[in-house]
Amino acid sequence: MGVFYNNAICDIYIGKSAGAKLMQDIRNAKRNVKIVSPYLSPFLIKELIDLHSRGINIRLITSDEIEDFYGYDKNIHKLIIQHKHVDEKAKETRDSLVSLSGTLLFAMIGLGVVLIPLIYLLNNFKFAYGFILIALMFFVRDSVVKKIKRTKVYHYTYKQLFPFKVFVSPNSGNSFNKTFIHSKIYIIDDEIAYMGSLNFTGSGVKDNHETRIRTSDPNAVSKIIEEVKEIFYHSNLVERDVQFWGSQLYEEPDN
Incomplete structure (x- = not known):
């Protein structure tokens, strides 16, 4: 994993509300949205669920440092669908x-x-x-x-609402994983890309003093897309298993 690209044409923003334009572009997506963010807020996960319901293809990369694990609004749970099978x-x-x-x-x-x-x-x-x-x-x-x-009588399987990866953080004490995906990358319709410091969280997109760039440079966007694809498919990092995770989130009555 890793990419270098020189002389990209981009807009730069530094300050609060760094995610205002980002959220506008995400909500106006016509085909697909790809996001890499180690931290997520529940109400922004809901934004992705709404996009999915409109037929927008979503791909998400995050970590198990998700805010949703510790709050009351469990939108991350809505990304895992339980199927009950009858013997x-x-x-x-x-x-x-x-x-x-x-x-x-x-x-x-x-x-x-x-x-x-x-x-x-x-x-x-x-x-x-x-x-x-x-x-x-x-x-x-x-x-x-x-x-x-x-x-x-029953057994259960789980599937994702849309493709996503939840990588196990080194902070979890996993000795096999020393790499933390700390990047914040947003790609809209494979035409616009954002990178910077802001996480896909309420504080990140609205309140914090953040840095971000926005580019529609085709060559730069293409390089960023390839890097996201590499992380998604070939990172070799430890990730949460959706079957095990689903069994922790849902009740599983035997009969």
């Missing part, structure tokens, strides 16, 4: 066990209702032996209920 054979087995459990419970209650009046009305405690049968049915039903709980 029909297991479901059939589970349903049969549930039916058997219900039958045993009904039989236990029914037998108890019959035995108690017989004991007291006939004053014959021999009918109390019937409670041995109830006890046996109780243990059988308990075994059935445990088997129901062990029967997994």
Whole structure:
């Protein structure tokens, strides 16, 4: 990874609200938006979700230092879609066990209702032996209920709403990853590129004193696109697995 390009034609901005023009260009995108930003804010993730819903192709590279992990507005979670799959054979087995459990419970209650009046009305405690049968049915039903709980009817897979990479930060204590993707790169419609200090966060685009350049120089944009593609596909950095991550974000009832 790495690129050098000389004599690019670009606009330079330094100061607050460095992201005003950037956000305008992103919202006016006609085909695609590519973003590299180690930090993200939830409401800006929502901007990407809205763009995706309009048919704009999104590609995102970020880190697990996302603000969204620590706040209440969990838009990053909306980027991972859960699919629930049914094991029909297991479901059939589970349903049969549930039916058997219900039958045993009904039989236990029914037998108890019959035995108690017989004991007291006939004053014959021999009918109390019937409670041995109830006890046996109780243990059988308990075994059935445990088997129901062990029967997994559903399993889950996850997919991304649009292509994105979440690289594991060296700050996480991962000894295999010493490189932190700290770049901030924005490409709109493969025609406009931004680079600078501003993250895709509220403070970055509005409040902080930031630096950024904007270029529509075709050669420069082409070089930047290639670098983003290299990071996305060939970085060899440790990244969050969407299947594991999804399992942490969503509940996964077994049956």
